[in-house]
Amino acid sequence: MKNDNWDDLKFFLHVAREGGLTGASEKTGISPATIGRRVLALERQIGRNLFVRRQTGYSLTKDGQSLLSHVVEMNEVAQSIDAWNEDVYELPAVRISAGSWMSHFMATNLDQLWTPDDRFRICFKTAEIRLDLVHREADIGIRNRFPESENLAARSVGDVAYAPYCASHFNMVRDCNWVGIGADDAITPSARWLLAQKDLWVTIWANTPRMLHDLLRSGAGRGVLPCFVGDADPALLRAGDEIKDLYHRQWLVMHNDDRHRPEIRTLVERLAQLIEKQQPLFRGQRPRV
Structure with a gap:
């Protein structure tokens, strides 16, 4: 069988179990005529007769009995998946x-x-x-x-330390420019700290921390990052000492x-254990030099 329609197989299952279209209609709420057409389409698709049709009802052919055993197994699996899916969405x-x-x-x-x-x-x-x-x-x-x-x-x-970082290929001797978060988006203390440093030359602005990180990795300049981000990134190096004003619990x-x-x-x-285990990284005690 190729690309069988599961809905048609379910109609087949209902007809087989109820012994006819009327019983299947009562179970599904679908009209007997529609179910009859779907079962007939299924038979044409697979090229086998599944039922012997009589006025007293539908009875399975040998092929129908063989298919029924497979469809019953499929239906049990489908029901278990539905139950699992409902259970997942009930989880808090x-x-x-x-x-x-x-x-x-x-x-x-x-x-x-x-x-x-x-x-x-x-x-x-x-x-x-x-x-x-x-x-x-x-x-x-x-x-x-x-x-x-x-x-x-x-x-x-625990605690979090901050420091300036730059790409490993950034020329810290020749270039003195910085990358920061723009004033309209400077919500974090580290972003506001850079804005307050009037002696630093900021040449590129970002509006999100993630973009700031990407710009630093590209070699756009120096920028301020938490040490647990900067020291964990092999593409970055420290571009100065820790910024004590930004250290926080x-x-x-x-x-x-x-x-x-x-x-x-x-x-x-779990969060507490994870962060506490990584305190040397968070406190800036694992610098890349």
């Missing part, structure tokens, strides 16, 4: 709010945060602006300061009423 989703750099870090370490066997799903909400955890725009936020609201709980997961933040939900508690614990 945990929404994680983070900036571009931490989202990238989580994506590259996803196998340490989630597996297909977990009884929850993850929704990454990447944005430099802070989503409102009090009003549950997200379930977990990765933040650079302790929350002010009494409705939020927080767990410290990092927190996992969640709503007090939700932090004991099993899926949130599990994901917070």
